[in-house]
Amino acid sequence: MTEVSMSVNGRKTSGAVEDRTLLSHFLRETLGLTGTHVGCDTSQCGACTIHMDGRSVKSCSILAVQADGSEILTIEGLAEGDTLHPVQAAFKEHHGLQCGFCTPGMIMAATDMIRRHPDGLTEATVREELEGNICRCTGYHNIVKAILAAAEAMGDGRARAA
Template identity: 65%
Template sequence: MPIVTMTVNGRTASADIDPRTLLVQFLRENLMLTGTHVGCDTSQCGACTVHLDGDAVKSCTVLALQAEGCAVTTIEGLGAPGLLHPMQEAFREHHGLQCGFCTPGMIMAAVDIVHRHGNELSETLIRHELDGNICRCTGYHNIVKAVAEGARAMAPAMGAGGTGSTGLRTAAE
């Protein structure tokens, strides 16, 4: 069986895998990074969203072998140890989650939206850009609020609560 090597959340990960192993399986089953979820089998729900070389992708629709040599960031790698990423903080602050299952994918997609569109996001744009993520609990109302606020909090030089360019805040819990 072929060996795949990639960087996941800043650390090198390598394994001998069945070629049909999906990236999401590799993350969950080989690396035990179970924050990335699988909610469908037609590449639509977005619960499995991770960043691959900085871009949001559906890790259920990428073979692990295709990620050879790439850098992967999962929900576990967002923020820093003991520090929540502003988007994580915004989801909690604005009640952007209920059952929590779609949440990691939602947050990873939201961060990607900010990377592409900046820190001031209109409701229309957020709703359009969340097209690849399905939530069955929240009716999206609070997710949209959370993404808008999280985007603002990610701005470099934010005032209260921000700590400069990393945009990280101390975990409140």
């Protein structure tokens, strides 16, 4: 067993893990943060997407020991109290979810996408960047609409015509 320490959603935490423990399993099973979903364990679906040191990553492809000393943000830490993050609010307003299984990963990927494109997003860019996040329910139309609306809300005009 190896002791790991990290900041998760702004709180310092630690735990003993086997060297082979995936970060997704540490978050879900050790810390009880079940918003990080495990859909495939092969980094194909994106349901496990979180932020590690400010960047979107698939937590099923990272060992907990690799995250030692990192800043981790999960879907549970995105909102501020009862106030939804603008991306969460846009997903709600624009019906960017159906069953909800992929939604946490989509939202975490979207917040990083918006951060990385300060000059704005187009529909084509959003669709291209969502390639690693699978949704089997919605057909992506409302997800893309929600991300563009969130980018607009967060950056006073970040979304732009194609």
